[in-house]
């Protein structure tokens with residue numbers, strides 16, 4: 402379910418599953434329409450879950466994979482419960498962990514999960530939020546409490562900008578009424594960001610993917626507004642096995658156990674967004690779904706023996722310990738191309754014709770809301786294309802991904818030219834990580 406590049410990547414991987422006969426994508430995009438074993442379904446509104454359940458029954462579907470968190474919030478899990486059709490989704494109660502920043506922060510405190518210092522404020526607390534910002538001796542991040550498409554966290558460069566952010570969120574409701582009904586002011590953390598994605602089944606078995614790094618800000622050098630993520634690579638060489646063990650022990654397991662303790666069993670993919678600070682890993686956010694754009698690299702890292710459909714079904718059936726899931730050596734990376742106006746949905750209209758030159762490369766292009774109109778591929782806003790590749794070394798992967806990007810053009814096209822550029826010496830990392 403969905404039409405973004407993450408959903409294209411998931412559908413692409415599911416099409417490779419030996420146990421999968423056919424994939425139906427609701428509504429899909431021009432990229433999923435081109436998959437050999439897949440069909441887009443556009444005559445059903447994806448948010449009409451009752452209709453989606455009927456469709457799944459009519460088509461004899463065995464597994465439903467919703468992409469975006471909104472489906473989880475709107476209770477897709479509940480709609481499929483009792484139908485005999487497996488749905489890879491957590492409950493709407495569990496989705497609060499992603500959807501409500503105050504809930505997530507309070508949860509972390511209850512379960513001793515390391516995170517930035519913070520305070521939550523409601524719409525009535527505009528002045529209190531401003532007083533707090535002026536009073537704390539550190540820089541802050543101001544976050545709309547609810548979902549805002551990855552744009553709801555403002556990283557001000559001064560206390561004045563932080564005060565303005567409070568007005569923007571609570572008074573001017575820049576991110577909408579629901580997302581801006583309250584906010585969290587939290588300590589700005591300095592460090593390196595990583596994404597940890599963990600599959601969790603209903604019997605307590607877990608499997609964590611290699612760590613990846615997203616690039617959230619709009620422009621090179623990590624400046625500009627936050628976006629839905631403009632590129633990712635992994636595995637990240639700086640997350641050593643020892644550090645990974647510490648993250649599992651002090652963050653991922655306490656989160657899953659904490660949820661269980663509170664009657665919220667987690668079945669699905671727990672996405673932990675971390676800042677690796679000089680005083681250890683700190684949680685920036687929890688998401689309850691696959692990462693975007695991490696998934697566009699992740700699917701390339703899974704080995705050929707991994708039957709992705711079987712793995713997702715095993716999460717639902719509690720048998721994750723009994724299926725094969727593994728990755729190949731090497732590095733995957735992806736570079737996201739956006740159109741003019743992105744990330745502002747009011748300015749990002751799409752409708753541009755995409756030219757793609759065939760270079761014979763094995764780079765995979767995952768589509769966003771692209772359309773095929775009169776034989777012409779056009780952008781539909783958001784992130785029209787992501788170029789993803791896998792290679793033995795990170796340097797080779799990056800070169801190949803940028804070569805892929807160079808074969809694409811459309812008016813207003815923007816992409817970050819510095820994916821993974823913070824790493825000092827790409828080529829050496831192969832030895833490091835696989836030794």
Ligand code: AMP
Pocket residue numbers: 517542544551553554556587588589590591594617627674676685686
């Ligand atoms: P969030 O909306 O919580 O997912 O945050 C979006 C992005 O803002 C994160 O991926 C970070 O890049 C950045 N960010 C969020 N919280 C902090 C923080 N406390 N310190 C530094 N950067 C942050």
Ligand code: GLY
Pocket residue numbers: 551596615629630688691692693694695
């Ligand atoms: N990579 C950011 C996200 O999936 O929320």
